Amino acid sequence: MTSPLKIVVAEDSELQRLYLCSLINGLGFEPIEAEDGRAALDLIQKTGAQILISDLEMPHLDGIGLTKAVRHLDLDYYVHVIMVTGADEVEVRDEALKAGADDFITKGSSTAMLKARLRTATRLIAHASELAERTRVLKETNERIQEDLRAAAAAQRQLLPNLHEDIMGFSVASAFVPSSIVSGDMFGCFELEDGNMGFYAVDVSGHGVHASLLSVAIGHLITPEYFQSQAFAMDGTPDPAALIDALNKRFSASDNDDYFTMFCGVVDTSTGRMSYCQAGYPSPFYVTDKGSAEPVGDGGFPVGLIGAASYENNVHDVDIGGALVICSDAASEAENTAHEPFGNERVRKVAATIASARADEIPEKMVFALSDWRSGKPLEDDLTIFALKRRTTHDTHNHR
Amino acid sequence: MQNDLNDVDRTVVSLKAFVDEVLDQSGLFKFEVCASEALTNLVKHAKTDDTTAPIKIELTETPAAVILRVFDPVGAARFDLRDHAQSLDDVDPLAESGRGLGLIMQCADHADYAPQGDRMCLSLKFSKLETDQ
Amino acid sequence: MIHTTTDDAGITVIRPGFERLTAANAKAFKDDVTAIIEGGEAQLVVDFKDVSFVDSSGLGALVGVLKKIGYRGDLAVSGLNADVAQMFKICRMDRVFKTHASVNDAVEKMAENL
Numbered sequence: 001m002t003s004p005l006k007i008v009v010a011e012d013s014e015l016q017r018l019y020l021c022s023l024i025n026g027l028g029f030e031p032i033e034a035e036d037g038r039a040a041l042d043l044i045q046k047t048g049a050q051i052l053i054s055d056l057e058m059p060h061l062d063g064i065g066l067t068k069a070v071r072h073l074d075l076d077y078y079v080h081v082i083m084v085t086g087a088d089e090v091e092v093r094d095e096a097l098k099a100g101a102d103d104f105i106t107k108g109s110s111t112a113m114l115k116a117r118l119r120t121a122t123r124l125i126a127h128a129s130e131l132a133e134r135t136r137v138l139k140e141t142n143e144r145i146q147e148d149l150r151a152a153a154a155a156q157r158q159l160l161p162n163l164h165e166d167i168m169g170f171s172v173a174s175a176f177v178p179s180s181i182v183s184g185d186m187f188g189c190f191e192l193e194d195g196n197m198g199f200y201a202v203d204v205s206g207h208g209v210h211a212s213l214l215s216v217a218i219g220h221l222i223t224p225e226y227f228q229s230q231a232f233a234m235d236g237t238p239d240p241a242a243l244i245d246a247l248n249k250r251f252s253a254s255d256n257d258d259y260f261t262m263f264c265g266v267v268d269t270s271t272g273r274m275s276y277c278q279a280g281y282p283s284p285f286y287v288t289d290k291g292s293a294e295p296v297g298d299g300g301f302p303v304g305l306i307g308a309a310s311y312e313n314n315v316h317d318v319d320i321g322g323a324l325v326i327c328s329d330a331a332s333e334a335e336n337t338a339h340e341p342f343g344n345e346r347v348r349k350v351a352a353t354i355a356s357a358r359a360d361e362i363p364e365k366m367v368f369a370l371s372d373w374r375s376g377k378p379l380e381d382d383l384t385i386f387a388l389k390r391r392t393t394h395d396t397h398n399h400r
Numbered sequence: 401m402q403n404d405l406n407d408v409d410r411t412v413v414s415l416k417a418f419v420d421e422v423l424d425q426s427g428l429f430k431f432e433v434c435a436s437e438a439l440t441n442l443v444k445h446a447k448t449d450d451t452t453a454p455i456k457i458e459l460t461e462t463p464a465a466v467i468l469r470v471f472d473p474v475g476a477a478r479f480d481l482r483d484h485a486q487s488l489d490d491v492d493p494l495a496e497s498g499r500g501l502g503l504i505m506q507c508a509d510h511a512d513y514a515p516q517g518d519r520m521c522l523s524l525k526f527s528k529l530e531t532d533q
Numbered sequence: 534m535i536h537t538t539t540d541d542a543g544i545t546v547i548r549p550g551f552e553r554l555t556a557a558n559a560k561a562f563k564d565d566v567t568a569i570i571e572g573g574e575a576q577l578v579v580d581f582k583d584v585s586f587v588d589s590s591g592l593g594a595l596v597g598v599l600k601k602i603g604y605r606g607d608l609a610v611s612g613l614n615a616d617v618a619q620m621f622k623i624c625r626m627d628r629v630f631k632t633h634a635s636v637n638d639a640v641e642k643m644a645e646n647l
Contacts, residue, residue, distance in 0.1 A: 013510070013511065014481060014513065014514070015501075015505070015511050016510065016512065018481050018482060018485035019485040019511075022485055023487045025490075026489050106509075111487060111488075111489055111506075405556050406557050408555065408556060408557060429619060432616075433623075437588060437589060440589075440590060443556075444556070488623060488624055488625060489625070491625075493596075493625055493626070494596055494599070495596070496593035496596050496597045496600075497589070497590070497593050499589040499592065499624055503589055503623065503624070507623075
């Protein structure tokens with residue numbers, strides 16, 4: 001400690017006070033004289049002293065009263081209170097302890113005793129200030145991390161398209177609800193060459209910063225150009241499995257345990273034929289214009305676990321008025337207060353309503369249904385909802 | 401007691417005889433040291449015009465303690481505590497004086513120097529119980 | 534009032550000659566011992582065997598004597614009773630003076646160092 005610790009010495013006997021101050025001074029502390037309890041209370045507040053040595057009997061405010069008063073002060077540090085009692089005043093110590101005294105010394109006790117007591121006090125004060133400092137540093141660090149996370153989340157959201165538009169005769173809409181500030185979900189939807197539309201949804205295992213970093217990397221990687229170059233065979237036929245295969249080889253190569261599930265599709269906007277590849281992502285629901293909803297796909301292996309995994313293409317036709325609703329597993333797995341999951345059936349029922357609604361109403365409906373299910377409690381996993389609906393009239397004027 | 405150094409020892413011995421039965425061995429030693437230092441201090445330092453006036457001493461006993469009161473002569477200047485109430489640790493080991501009050505403070509269970517009536521009084525308390533010294 | 538004996542080795546043993554070495558006689562004690570030092574003796578043992586009480590003035594006189602000897606010789610004390618030893622201790626004088634249980638011990642030790 002750089003400057004000596006201040007000690008307020010409350011003692012009405014001038015002789016006793018001066019002597020105690022001399023002892024304290026000799027021990028390397030800075031004594032502050034107080035001729036009674038009232039003066040001591042005042043000096044504690046004015047000087048910021050963290051140690052009080054107090055006599056029991058004093059005019060105006062006695063030692064017990066002073067201790068109580070000190071404990072009622074709204075200080076942001078602790079004042080260590082040492083009571084000076086006579087050898088014949090042992091029974092009063094209980095009362096002093098109740099009032100908040102920390103320690104005792106006997107009048108006329110040796111310098112060594114005083115030294116030991118003050119060493120204890122010093123240690124406690126050093127410990128307290130160390131703790132306070134540590135807490136301050138932790139708080140500061142935490143604030144910085146939170147700020148970084150907010151910045152990261154903002155960066156991530158910029159990558160996530162907020163889809164409320166028409167692409168090549170399809171209405172597309174999305175919603176995204178992160179469980180923590182940053183999330184492991186990523187999705188995209190683009191216009192490709194030759195009247196094709198490409199889309200994908202990714203859910204990185206786990207959530208938080210780690211998952212988020214990977215999802216951002218994927219988001220940056222899958223540009224429309226990348227999609228175009230990877231998701232088609234040499235002869236121009238859609239091959240979304242090739243895109244997923246490329247990603248799988250790339251992310252299996254790294255040493256970490258990160259992996260993600262994915263659903264990726266290419267829609268020929270003129271025929272409505274959708275070529276898709278499912279890699280562990282929950283099956284989307286295909287909803288007919290009559291309102292019947294059926295899951296599309298039968299699973300598939302996640303991406304980035306095993307480099308040798310193979311992925312297959314499948315096709316599904318999207319008829320006029322038909323729609324596809326993609327939901328991350330946060331929807332079906334969302335539990336209510338009774339720990340009952342929302343389940344695929346409820347997801348399906350909400351998805352089915354798209355038949356008589358606009359595409360951009362579905363993500364919001366799903367979010368409300370889940371919020372209702374969870375009685376307003378936030379989700380435990382990131383939620384992505386992505387809906388596309390083939391418009392009844394092919395309006396090519398909506399090309400971007 | 402006469403205001404004379406030569407009367408201090410006799411007085412201390414007779415005061416000690418009064419408390420002989422009351423204080424334990426360690427208490428007696430402390431009492432003797434304090435009485436001796438207090439009386440010597442008074443004779444040496446208390447300025448008075450009338451050195452023939454006897455020094456007033458009071459010895460009282462309470463259930464828990466013995467209290468010795470030594471009165472300054474009437475009109476004597478207050479003893480300057482600030483210069484003398486220092487710990488024995490602060491006294492230069494090779495100093496030939498200046499230990500009196502430090503000794504008193506270390507040996508008495510409680511000490512006070514305050515006006516009492518028309519003069520200053522040094523009162524020293526000696527507990528009958530063992531202290532943790 | 535002090536009694537002194539000097540042996541062949543030149544070690545002088547001093548007995549204060551008072552039962553109480555206090556303010557009343559401290560100055561006389563110091564003056565007497567000073568005279569001995571000035572007479573050429575510098576190896577001194579003060580024997581407290583017959584002293585029952587020493588006050589701060591008595592200790593002060595002893596410190597004065599020690600300073601008088603300075604580097605010329607040595608000063609040791611012996612035969613402190615419990616109270617006197619305690620007094621030395623409280624005043625930190627046990628760190629200043631060599632103390633010995635008996636005058637013989639003191640003389641012996643001092644002779645060894647001559």
